[in-house]
Amino acid sequence: MESLPALFYTALAAGAAASISYLFYLAILEPQWNPLRRLPGPPVRGFFGNHMGMVLDPSRSPRVHEAFVKxxxxxxxxxxxxxWDQRLFTLDPVSLAHIMKHSTIYEKPWxxxxLISSLLGVGMLAAEGQVHKRQRRVATPAFSVQNMRALVPVAFQKGVELRDRWMALIAEAQSGAEARKNGGGARLDVCHWVSRATFDVIGLAGFDYQFNAIQDESNELFTAYKEMFEIAVSQQGGGLWELLIVYLPILDRFAPGPRYGVIKKSQEVIKRVAGRxxxxxxxxxxxxxxxGSVYGxxxxxxxxxxxxxxxxxxxxQRISDEDILHNINTFMFAGSDTSSxxxxxxxxxxxxxxxxxxxxRAELRxxxxxxxxxxxxxxxxxxxxxxxxxxxYLENVIRETLRLIPPVHSSIRVATQDDVVPTATPVKLSTPDGGVVEEDxxxxxxxxxxxxxxxxxxxxxxxxxxDGWQxxxxxxxxxxxxxxxxxxLYNNILTFSAGPRSCIGMKFSIIEIKMFIFTLVSNFKFAExxxxxxxxxxxxxxxVMGKHREGSQCPLLVTPYIPESAA
Incomplete structure (x- = not known):
């Protein structure tokens, strides 16, 4: 009879052999049998080579995408x-419309x-299937045209408040050594300030809560959201550890780093304050x-x-208080970050x-x-x-910016079942004998x-x-x-997505953008x-080029606009 240590080592060896066999299947055999192998595609350098860097980096992705099509x-x-991660990359409008329309077949991967649920909970960004359908059904009336119009004064009020705050900052800057150099203006990080303003808007529009972020950043709920979104999301290094956490989230609990601590602390504040x-x-x-009345x-x-x-x-079909909180978190993220x-x-x-x-400016004024x-x-x-x-012209400027620089660069879906994808133009598929056939x-x-x-x-x-890149x-x-x-969903561009999972808050976002642009551009001049x-x-x-480690920022020279007749 074998001893316990021998049995242990035998079981360990069997487990290791099974793991190696499975990895061999995943990495070597499965890709060869994958139907996607019939599609043409760029070569891969090395066993662990991939194409993600080139398709995700906005400094080179337009050139890469165009070369792919060519x-x-x-x-x-x-x-x-x-x-073993073979992916479909499509710039075919018929193929993509099919994929976005059939959201029950093509879901967000686990x-x-x-990642989303670890931050925001299982709201509409993370939910799938019946859970998503139920949440969207409850939320849709909240985003009606009538409700969105009722939020116009909130966006307007905060636009005026941001204008006044900038005027005060510029006035303060006139006493400094840089005043003459800046020609009566001030160097302001508009990314930082606009983010504070949109947090204020979504705080009031989202749950009638005053962050007062334009004036100061001391509110604990504002700090919790801001730290969670910036430190846990925006400042990810994109390295091996971040990649491992995506595939093995449990690592964050066994070896918690700064990211995990920020998320945990922020979520405690959000649950307490927003829950109340x-x-x-x-x-x-x-x-x-x-x-006998209705709360207004x-x-x-x-x-x-x-x-x-x-x-x-x-x-x-009703949703729980926990679902309500998760969707408020989702609205906070989507309504502040993307709009700002x-x-x-x-x-x-x-x-x-x-x-x-x-x-x-002439049109606005x-x-x-x-x-x-x-x-x-x-x-x-x-x-x-x-x-x-x-x-x-305001509409065209907004359309063109949202076309040229969408806040979401790309997204991903996973097929939950085998599917036949139609195409607008024939696709060249390889055959077992080494030939090529064109299919629809x-x-x-x-x-x-x-x-x-x-x-x-x-x-x-x-x-x-x-001129599509201009x-x-x-x-x-x-x-x-x-x-x-x-x-x-919006003007034949994908910025607000498409199909059943398209952005539910698009109308609110456009209202917010237009009111801020009206207030700011009619009162200030902006220069690089x-x-x-x-x-x-x-x-x-x-x-800022060469200063990536300083974090996201967009400094501009902001100067009060003085009409020529008043100058």
Missing amino acids: HYGRNLRIRGFLP QSRA LIQEKKRKIEEAEKA GKDLLSALLRSNVAVDLPTD LSLTWILYLLSVYPDVQTRL ALLPPLPLSALTDEDAAALYAKVAALP SFVMPKGCCVHVPIEAFNLDRGVWGP FKPDRWGNLPEAVKAQPG SDKVGKANVVLTRPY
Whole structure:
């Protein structure tokens, strides 16, 4: 009879052999049998080589994407981070529309859901299937056109407050040594300031909570959200440890680093403070119901809670308080970070293209009311926004910025079952005998991922024309015919995604962007201060060239605008 140590070593050896055999299958055999191998694709250097760096880096991805189409067509195969990670890369509008439409077949992979849920909980960004469907059904009334319009005064108020804060900072700067050099303006990190302002907006619009972040950054709930989003997400190193955590999240618990500590501390504050806000809102809604009235809170949390207890919503379709909190976290992230980045990139592009800035300012200032903006009532602000929303050049500047620099550079989906993907143009598939055949569809195998190149779709020069990489707001007056075939919730671009998982807060984001641009560009001139580049760190963020380690920033020279007649 074998001794216990011998049995242990035998079992250990058997386990090791099984693991090695499985890895051999994954890395060597499975890729050879994968139907995606029939698609053309770029070569891979080395056993652990992959294409992710070149497709994720916004400083070179446009050139890479265009080279892919030129050499391999609009549907091709690339390799992900691991040897067996074969992925579909598609710039075919029919293929992508099919994938985005069939969201129950193509879901976020578990790695993405684990990362999102570890930060925000299982809200609409992380949920799939029936859970997502139930959450979206409850949330949709909160994002109605009527509710969004009710939030206009909030965005307007915070735009005016940011204007006044910048005026004060510029006045302070006039006493410094840099005053003459800056020509009456000041060097401001607009990325930082706009982020504080959009946090204020989503705080009030989201759950009627005053962060007061434009004035100071001491609020504990603001600090918790900001640290979680910036330190745990924006400042990821993208190294081996971060990659291992994505695939093995449990490592974060056994060997917790600074990221894990920030997340844990932030989530404790959010659960305590935001959880209390939810209970207070529920109490007010219940008290109003007992009094025979309806609680009139205009914030998203109030609308969400009212929708969740609506008489026409079956009990089994309602969501828990925990789900409510997770979705508020999701709205905070999506409503502050993406909007602030869009605003930042608009201001940056206006500084790079002063002629566009001058033309836009003339259009905006033509709507300035005789009263000071700070004196306008909520009704006045709503009436003013109706006029601002109809401005054609403002609309084109926003469209063009969201096309050129989408906050989300790319995303990923995984096939939950084998699927046949249609194509707009024939795809060249290899045959067992070494030949090639052209087909109008191809097989997407279960378990394989789709790389959704959002930026590439928006910049595709085969669709948008030879100037597709340039910032040209006037293009929207005469679009190429091919643009109409592009999928996308917003103006045939993928910035707000497409299909059932498209951005539920698009209307709110556009309202916020337009009101801030109206207030800021009509009152300030923006000029380049430092050379700014893009980096894809969860979202596409600005960094000063050569100073990446200093974090995301976009310093611009901001000067009060003085009309020539008043100068």
